[in-house]
Amino acid sequence: MKASMTSGGAKEQTLDSDTYCKYLVNVGDMYYALVQNSNTVCFAKSTSDGQYEIEQLLKGMGYIS
16 A cells, blocks of 8 residues: 555655554645554545545544644
């Protein structure tokens, strides 16, 4: 999944550890979020217009701050 999110010119936020990984990527007009928390994976893809909603959902679930 992570490989499909990145390409030239991407703005990335990355946190990678054994139990928690976070990849937030803006590529052109697309926004991707991939979060792994223990055994749970959440993947979201949207235009940049939907970035706020995705981040609010992930914050509500406690996956990002």
